[in-house]
Every structure is written in structure tokens, then in C-alpha cells.
Amino acid sequence: MTGAPPNHDPLNGKPLHVGQLNLPSTESFREAFDGLFDRRFFANHGPLERQLDRELAQRFGVRHAIGVVNATVALMLTLRALDLKGEVIVPAFTFPATVQSVSWAGLKPVFCDVDPDSQTLTAQTVAPLIGPATAAIMGVHVWGRACDPIGLQELSRRHGLKLLFDAAHAVGAGFRGRPIGGFGDAEIFSFHATKILNGVEGGCITTDDDELAARLRKMRSFHEADGSTPLFRMNAKMSEAQAAMALLGLRDLDGLIEQNRRRYALYLGHLDGIPGIRFIDYAGDEASNYQYIVLSIDPPVAGLSRDMMLERLRSRQILARRYFHPGMHRTLPYSADSVPHLPVTDWLCDTLIQLPTSQQVSDRDIATICSTIRDAVMTSRDAAKESA
Amino acid sequence: MTTSNGPVPKPGNSPAELALFGGTPLFAEPRATGQLANRAPERFFDLASGAFERRWLTNQGPLVQELEEKLSRLHGTVHCIAFANACFALMLALRSLARPGARKVILPSLTFRGLPHLIRWAGLVPDYCDVDPVYHTLDPDRLAERIDADTAVVLAVDNVSALCDIDAIETVAGAAGVPVLLDSVYGIGGSYGGVPVGARGCASVFSLHATKLINGFEGGYLTTDDDALAQELRRQRNFGFGDDGTVRQLGMNAKLNELHAALALSNLPHLESIVADNARRFDIYRRNFADIPWLSFADYSRSPGNYCLVLLEVLPEAPYSREELIRILRAENALVRPYYSPPLHRSDAALFGPSEARMAELPVTDSVSGRFIQMPVGDTMSAADIAELARLFAFLDEHSRPILDRLRSDNQ
Numbered sequence: 001m002t003g004a005p006p007n008h009d010p011l012n013g014k015p016l017h018v019g020q021l022n023l024p025s026t027e028s029f030r031e032a033f034d035g036l037f038d039r040r041f042f043a044n045h046g047p048l049e050r051q052l053d054r055e056l057a058q059r060f061g062v063r064h065a066i067g068v069v070n071a072t073v074a075l076m077l078t079l080r081a082l083d084l085k086g087e088v089i090v091p092a093f094t095f096p097a098t099v100q101s102v103s104w105a106g107l108k109p110v111f112c113d114v115d116p117d118s119q120t121l122t123a124q125t126v127a128p129l130i131g132p133a134t135a136a137i138m139g140v141h142v143w144g145r146a147c148d149p150i151g152l153q154e155l156s157r158r159h160g161l162k163l164l165f166d167a168a169h170a171v172g173a174g175f176r177g178r179p180i181g182g183f184g185d186a187e188i189f190s191f192h193a194t195k196i197l198n199g200v201e202g203g204c205i206t207t208d209d210d211e212l213a214a215r216l217r218k219m220r221s222f223h224e225a226d227g228s229t230p231l232f233r234m235n236a237k238m239s240e241a242q243a244a245m246a247l248l249g250l251r252d253l254d255g256l257i258e259q260n261r262r263r264y265a266l267y268l269g270h271l272d273g274i275p276g277i278r279f280i281d282y283a284g285d286e287a288s289n290y291q292y293i294v295l296s297i298d299p300p301v302a303g304l305s306r307d308m309m310l311e312r313l314r315s316r317q318i319l320a321r322r323y324f325h326p327g328m329h330r331t332l333p334y335s336a337d338s339v340p341h342l343p344v345t346d347w348l349c350d351t352l353i354q355l356p357t358s359q360q361v362s363d364r365d366i367a368t369i370c371s372t373i374r375d376a377v378m379t380s381r382d383a384a385k386e387s388a
Numbered sequence: 389m390t391t392s393n394g395p396v397p398k399p400g401n402s403p404a405e406l407a408l409f410g411g412t413p414l415f416a417e418p419r420a421t422g423q424l425a426n427r428a429p430e431r432f433f434d435l436a437s438g439a440f441e442r443r444w445l446t447n448q449g450p451l452v453q454e455l456e457e458k459l460s461r462l463h464g465t466v467h468c469i470a471f472a473n474a475c476f477a478l479m480l481a482l483r484s485l486a487r488p489g490a491r492k493v494i495l496p497s498l499t500f501r502g503l504p505h506l507i508r509w510a511g512l513v514p515d516y517c518d519v520d521p522v523y524h525t526l527d528p529d530r531l532a533e534r535i536d537a538d539t540a541v542v543l544a545v546d547n548v549s550a551l552c553d554i555d556a557i558e559t560v561a562g563a564a565g566v567p568v569l570l571d572s573v574y575g576i577g578g579s580y581g582g583v584p585v586g587a588r589g590c591a592s593v594f595s596l597h598a599t600k601l602i603n604g605f606e607g608g609y610l611t612t613d614d615d616a617l618a619q620e621l622r623r624q625r626n627f628g629f630g631d632d633g634t635v636r637q638l639g640m641n642a643k644l645n646e647l648h649a650a651l652a653l654s655n656l657p658h659l660e661s662i663v664a665d666n667a668r669r670f671d672i673y674r675r676n677f678a679d680i681p682w683l684s685f686a687d688y689s690r691s692p693g694n695y696c697l698v699l700l701e702v703l704p705e706a707p708y709s710r711e712e713l714i715r716i717l718r719a720e721n722a723l724v725r726p727y728y729s730p731p732l733h734r735s736d737a738a739l740f741g742p743s744e745a746r747m748a749e750l751p752v753t754d755s756v757s758g759r760f761i762q763m764p765v766g767d768t769m770s771a772a773d774i775a776e777l778a779r780l781f782a783f784l785d786e787h788s789r790p791i792l793d794r795l796r797s798d799n800q
Binding site: 044100240326333 | 424426429432433436437440443445446447472473474475476500501502505506508509511597598603605606627628629634635636637638639640641643645646647648651767768
């Protein structure tokens with residue numbers, strides 16, 4: 001028998017959550033916040049936020065990084081800054097922010113199905129949806145895996161469309177030797193506490209476009225009033241507290257990626273060979289942050305549905321999650337008119353499960369989680385055989 | 389003689405000693421126009437350490453919940469809903485309250501320059517209304533003239549020097565069936581004849597920005613007694629998620645995080661002493677500036693009593709223009725600003741494009757927006773600093789001729 005005994009309770013009864021929640025050391029937090037308090041600079045593009053913008057640009061290999069209060073607002077501002085009209089092609093297999101930002105920018109989301117392997121938009125899935133009203137494509141680097149950046153860049157160039165990437169999952173990820181951050185017209189990252197880089201909340205926009213960057217820097221606050229006010233400004237400022245946290249996180253980022261990679265490899269080893277369980281593959285030649293452990297469950301083979309598996313895990317205080325469920329095309333207000341046919345999205349929404357991986361998750365916890373999954377599959381398959 | 393924080397004493401003999409003309413600035417460190425209070429940093433560190441232990445840093449954590457409970461008690465309302473900042477609260481509330489089919493939001497033009505942008509984000513358009521000449525808040529008679537079938541919301545604003553005339557505004561708006569939303573960022577702590585600010589209109593919005601009374605880095609909140617509005621806004625600030633975790637409506641991320649809530653909670657118990665300090669500072673200003681014949685202060689007789697801004701009025705007989713005084717003061721590291729100037733209807737014609745005819749309908753706003761200076765306030769401003777500023781003004785009064793000659797010749 002592998003793993004822990006059946007009644008082992010991970011974390012002595014404390015539940016295991018998904019989400020990274022990487023925290024700085026008490027000493028470094030104290031030092032950063034003492035400095036902040038001494039300066040009495042709490043918000044309004046203070047020295048820490050300016051430093052963060054510089055460090056992020058360097059890390060992501062782009063000319064500009066523009067820090068903001070959160071990634072959703074970053075998406076809203078970027079779409080408004082591009083002054084678009086019409087439709088934006090988006091995946092429905094994504095977090096609500098991707099699609100809702102399109103609505104906030106006064107644009108119409110057009111849902112596109114994703115590739116079953118990469119789980120992202122590709123030039124192939126997007127091309128048939130491009131029409132006269134299309135203004136932009138917004139891909140999502142789901143699980144930090146690049147969303148066909150080269151194919152989509154070519155496609156958008158050919159049709160004269162803007163191309164954005166929701167890179168909320170992709171801090172520290174790369175594609176063909178280039179960091180995520182410099183693809184398309186702009187990319188948008190998240191520093192939500194559950195992401196690998198913890199700015200409590202927070203996000204940034206990266207771009208190589210000087211003009212777009214200047215516009216966004218104006219739009220993220222109401223500070224400069226020089227008579228050339230862009231439309232749709234907002235208080236989107238990242239506070240010095242958020243910037244302090246993100247700077248501390250950046251310092252640790254490579255170590256955090258390595259910890260995630262190690263846990264990922266452990267999961268991979270423990271889950272190997274369980275029938276009906278497919279593990280998200282972070283292809284070896286691409287840089288990943290390994291912050292998501294995602295499985296798909298094939299019910300006919302595994303003998304149980306994804307939701308039954310969730311129940312089994314939850315009964316052991318392992319709070320695995322359905323990500324994303326349901327697809328955005330099935331949520332209000334988008335589902336009010338009609339629900340487009342997105343078979344791959346629906347299949348992913350019905351079969352995927354996200355497992356805990358963070359500093360709080362020990363090697364022993366991973367063994368417990370994996371043995372719970374293995375036992376669930378084995379008993380379900382046995383029961384199915386008996387009833388047959 | 390110069391200390392890192394204290395003012396630099398000036399002999400006050402020659403205009404050349406003004407920082408604008410190359411002299412040493414009066415203040416070695418800038419004196420700001422915001423509160424910047426941080427009264428209990430150790431309490432902040434305790435609260436933050438609790439959040440770290442819980443590993444609960446955002447998504448409606450216990451600190452945000454505690455803050456909401458305390459603030460709803462402060463304002464005497466059923467609901468308090470915290471947001472990442474006051475702008476998101478206003479934007480979402482405008483969108484929720486807007487009368488279906490109507491497009492216009494009536495608001496004063498003499499107010500925060502972000503408001504028209506928020507109105508646009510909410511899918512509506514601004515419609516400026518003139519203000520009362522004494523209190524600078526929405527003039528109910530002008531409001532009654534402007535309100536029509538296309539008015540979606542009345543966005544009334546409480547000023548630091550005077551609360552809006554809520555009874556009259558509610559009467560006018562009520563007769564037209566238009567909801568009233570209050571921007572009460574500067575009304576905090578006041579009361580409308582016994583009812584706390586925050587408890588009138590459909591809802592009121594407040595700020596937890598560092599420059600405001602309760603410093604939460606950034607942050608904001610909305611108070612209301614309307615259960616349906618509260619439920620809708622709680623969903624909208626969190627991507628429209630319902631209690632079951634599925635998306636029920638369009639939303640966004642407007643969540644306040646736990647560290648910001650921690651700082652706000654650490655400062656909240658000190659609200660009374662912060663206000664008392666402000667009142668004391670304002671009193672010192674009034675006493676020290678009493679002898680300058682061409683200066684006055686805004687009429688604070690209807691003020692909420694928080695004195696978080698000191699509004700100095702430059703009277704028509706002043707030898708200096710308001711802008712000249714601002715240039716002189718800023719050079720001295722007193723980071724003063726013109727108060728709500730230019731007014732919104734003159735700030736960006738391309739964006740908001742009122743016609744010339746409409747521009748002419750805001751004469752009081754035009755007049756008021758040319759006269760006031762926001763003076764340095766808050767926790768960085770000592771009594772000695774105020775005395776130094778008064779000395780500087782006495783010097784400016786005494787030597788106005790040579791100073792103005794030099795100032796105006798330098799400009800040519």
C-alpha cells in the first residue's frame with residue numbers, strides 16, 4: 001500500500017486549500033513595512049511601486065510593466081486604452097475576469113473553444129470566428145502554458161487585430177526561450193495571494209508599446225491633469241503595501257518555482273499509472289511556474305465522475321476545486337441569449353480538478369492526496385466490475 | 389538650523405530668500421495636503437501577522453468583515469460593503485442604482501476629478517449642476533431645473549466645509565423618482581441634523597485612502613440600508629459570484645484585501661483623536677492668519693467637523709493671484725493645491741464636451757473654483773509649521789510690491 005493510512009488527516013485536521021499563498025519571512029515583511037511607514041508613502045505611485053514596475057519589466061523582458069490594483073482592472077484598462085469597438089474573441093474556459101473585462105470595456109465577447117491538449121485558444125480555433133466586427137483576440141495562458149503566442153501573433157497581424165494575453169497564471173513562465181510578458185500588444189499578470197507572486201491583490205500590464213504604456217500610466221490614476229486626459233481613467237493604483245509584498249515575492253520567485261516543480265514531480269510520480277487519470281503536462285522544453293496541479297478524470301475508465309472524486313477528496317479535508325466551472329458561456333449575462341457549442345470547453349469544465357500545491361502542502365500530504373485518488377479509482381473500478 | 393522635519397526659520401528681509409527665487413525652502417520635507425495618519429503601526433503588524441497565520445490575505449477575510457461591522461456601526465447603517473477603493477464603490481453603485489433607460493448623472497462640477505470617468509465606466513454620462521455660493525454643494529434650485537426623465541442618478545457630494553443640503557436634494561430627486569447616491573468621502577464623521585453621514589440617500593461612499601481620515605493604504609466602502617443593493621454590490625465586487633460559487637451577473641474584482649483592512653482597523657480607534665488634531669490645526673490656522681486682510685477661509689458653519697482639509701480663500705483685493713501664491717508655497721515645499729480647479733466642466737472638453745451654453749450655466753462653480761487653496765494638513769503638519777506659514781504670508785503681505793515685480797518680470 002502506498003501513501004498514508006486511510007484515516008490520515010493532512011495538517012492535523014486543517015483543511016488543505018488550493019492556491020499558493022507564498023508569504024515573506026516575518027523579518028523581511030517587518031523591514032519593508034517599517035520603511036514604508038517611515039516614508040509615510042502609502043499609495044500614489046510611491047517608490048516601491050516604481051521599483052516594482054522596473055523589476056517586473058526586467059523579469060518579463062519587456063520595455064514597460066505597469067502595476068495596478070488587480071489583474072481584472074488591468075484587463076479593463078488595457079482594453080479601454082486600445083480604444084476598440086466591436087468584438088473580442090475570448091475563451092469560455094477561463095476565470096470570469098477575462099470575459100467580464102471585455103464587457104466593462106464596452107465590447108462584446110465572442111466565445112471560442114480551446115484546443116483539447118493545450119486547453120488554450122490556438123490560431124486554428126480562433127480563425128473561423130474572425131469576422132468584420134472582430135477588434136481583438138484575448139488568449140489566456142491557462143495553467144501558465146503559453147497560448148499559441150506565435151500562431152496568434154501571425155493571425156492577428158494578418159487580420160489587423162489587437163492581441164492581448166491574460167497571463168494571470170503565467171508569472172515566471174516562458175515560451176521557446178522567451179519569458180511570457182512580451183507577446184501580443186500587451187499581457188496582463190495577476191499577483192493575487194493565491195498566485196505564485198503574492199501582492200495580496202495586484203497585477204500588472206506588460207508591453208513593448210511606448211505609447212500604450214504612457215496612456216496606461218495616465219489611466220491608472222487621476223493624478224496628471226495636463227489637458228490630454230485619456231478616456232476612462234480609473235483609480236487603479238497599486239498601493240505601497242501591495243508593491244512591498246510583490247517585491248519580496250519577486251526576490252523569492254525562482255525558489256518558489258523550484259519548490260512547485262518539486263511538488264509537481266512528486267505528484268507525477270505518485271499518480272503515474274492510475275487508469276482514467278490524466279495529469280496536466282508542463283512540456284519539458286518550456287519554462288513553467290508549476291503553480292497548478294491539474295488532473296482530468298475520464299469517468300468511463302476511472303469508474304467515477306470528477307464530482308464524485310471531489311467528494312472523496314473533500315471528505316478527507318482535501319479541498320480540491322473544479323477549475324473552471326461552469327464555462328463562462330454558461331454564466332449570466334452571457335448565457336441569457338444563447339449558449340454557443342463549445343464541446344472541448346464543456347468537457348474540460350466537467351472533468352478537470354485542481355489539487356493543492358503550496359508551502360503548506362508537505363510531501364506526506366501529497367502522498368495522502370494521491371493515495372486517496374488511487375483508492376477512489378480502484379474501489380470504483382472494482383465496484384463497476386462486480387456489478388457487471 | 390535646518391532640521392529634517394521642522395521648518396527653516398527665515399529672517400524675512402529680502403524677497404531673494406523665497407525658495408521660488410532660489411532661497412532655501414521653508415520646509416526641508418514636503419508638507420502634504422492629506423491626512424497620512426498612521427497611529428498604531430504595532431497594531432497593524434499584529435493584525436497582519438494574524439492574517440499570515442490564517443493564510444487568508446484577501447477574498448472577504450475576517451479583517452475585512454470586522455472592518456465592515458465596525459464601519460456600519462459608526463454610520464448607523466444596516467450594511468457596509470468594503471471595496472478596493474472608493475472609485476469602484478461609486479462606479480458599481482452608479483450602475484446598480486441607475487434608473488433603467490436613463491443616461492445622465494447629475495453632479496456638481498466643483499468636485500473630485502475622477503467622478504466623470506467613473507460615471508462613464510458605469511455606462512452613464514455626467515450632467516453638471518451649479519453649486520450654492522456659500523456651501524459649494526449642489527444647489528437644490530438648480531438641481532430642480534436640471535432633473536428630467538433622462539436623469540439616472542443624482543450624485544450629491546459632501547464637502548469638507550459643508551455637508552450637502554440632503555433634505556432639499558432628496559425632496560427634489562424624490563419628486564422626480566431619481567435615486568440619490570452620496571459621495572461622502574469628505575463628509576465622514578458629520579451628521580445631517582442628528583442622522584449620521586452615511587445613513588441618508590440610497591447609499592453613501594467613503595474612502596480609506598492614506599490621505600483621508602481612516603488610512604487603509606487604499607480602500608473604500610459603501611453604506612446603505614437597502615438589502616437588495618447590498619447583495620448586488622457584494623456580488624459585483626467579487627466577479628458576480630453568488631453564494632454557491634457560480635457567476636450570477638457581471639462583476640469585477642473590487643475586493644479590499646486583508647492588509648489594507650488591517651491598517652484601516654489599526655487607525656479606526658484613533659478617529660476621534662485624528663479629528664481633534666485636525667480641529668486644533670484648523671483653529672491655529674484661523675488664529676495665525678487672522679491678520680492678513682486679503683485672506684479668509686471657506687465657510688465651515690455646515691461642515692461635518694472633520695477638518696481634513698483647510699480651505700484658504702484668496703479674496704479679490706489680494707495683491708497676488710491664487711496661482712502666484714500656489715507657486716510661491718509649492719517652492720517652499722508646502723504642497724498646496726488649487727481647490728477643485730479647474731472645475732470638471734472646464735477640465736476636458738474632448739471627454740465631456742458640454743456646450744458653450746451649458747458652460748455659462750455654472751457661474752457659481754466658475755467663481756468658487758478660482759478662489760481657494762488647499763493648505764497643508766494632516767499628521768505631517770505641526771503647530772510650528774502653521775505659524776511659519778503665517779509668517780511667510782505676513783512677509784508676502786509686507787513685501788508684495790518687490791516680490792510681485794520680480795515674479796512677474798521673471799515670467800516675461
